[in-house]
Amino acid sequence: MANGDESEQIRELQARLKQLKLMSVAPTGFYGSKTTAAVKTFQSGHGLPATGSVDAATWKSVQGGSRKPTEAELRPPTTIEVDTPDPRCMQGRVMCISKESRTLAWMIDGKIVSSFDVRFGSENTPTREGEFKVEWKAKDWTSTIYHTPMPYSMFFSQGQAVHYSSDFAARGYSGASHGCVNVRDKGKLAALFDQVTVGDKVVVYW
Structure with missing residues (x-):
């Protein structure tokens, strides 16, 4: 998984990174700059090469440090509170x-x-x-x-x-x-x- 990719596995990665307090935005399934930065921070803190991309070792380490995300964590209603409807x-x-x-x-x-x-x-x-x-x-x-x-x-x-x-x-x-x-x-x-x-x-x- 790397910058520019898009998949359901990336959505799971983002939800796990959010559990680890490394991401604040809701999962989107798109691997952009915020995901890259979060992965680098994770890698630096776990003795892994800080590439910003997820290889097998990084994915295994992320999985080991977090739990399987719930559906609500994967697809929260919104990251922003909805306004009073017009x-x-x-x-x-x-x-x-x-x-x-x-x-x-x-x-x-x-x-x-x-x-x-x-x-x-x-x-x-x-x-x-x-x-x-x-x-x-x-x-x-x-x-x-x-x-x-x-x-x-x-x-x-x-x-x-x-x-x-x-x-x-x-x-x-x-x-x-x-x-x-x-x-x-x-x-x-x-x-x-x-x-x-x-x-x-x-x-x-x-």
């Missing part, structure tokens, strides 16, 4: 997206079914606020403007979409989107993608 989110099927708390809550009839950490566009390419509908979906999509992968895209406003971002998974909030709503947990977003239908409401608010 009143427009309280009826029907809604992706309720708060810029204040940087969260997306998938809600059905006023109840939160699942929640996600999200990030938004920069000052130059802001994410639009307001009430929208899911116009169309694409499981495998590449931006026609920026030529970057946008898996599990759910478009809601003139090219802006909720989608998975490997950059968000790796860099967190040190980056920004080009206006889309980025999600960093690919597995959870895949499940949401299957639930959301064209015509479902999208509310983006402060």
Whole structure:
């Protein structure tokens, strides 16, 4: 396992590193800079070469120092507390997206079914606020403007979409989107993608 990889084994690694107080963010399954740094710290403290990559000896040592993660540890609801839903989110099927708390809550009839950490566009390419509908979906999509992968895209406003971002998974909030709503947990977003239908409401608010 090394920087740039993505797998369920990495999600387990991250959950174990979190048990060991070496990571503070929720597992994403994507091996980015934070995972690399945590692995280096672990290796330095256990007499292993501090490469930042996980070889057989490192994995065995991590397993020996931690317990098998629970499902809740592997896929926590969100690393950020969900904001109080906007009143427009309280009826029907809604992706309720708060810029204040940087969260997306998938809600059905006023109840939160699942929640996600999200990030938004920069000052130059802001994410639009307001009430929208899911116009169309694409499981495998590449931006026609920026030529970057946008898996599990759910478009809601003139090219802006909720989608998975490997950059968000790796860099967190040190980056920004080009206006889309980025999600960093690919597995959870895949499940949401299957639930959301064209015509479902999208509310983006402060």
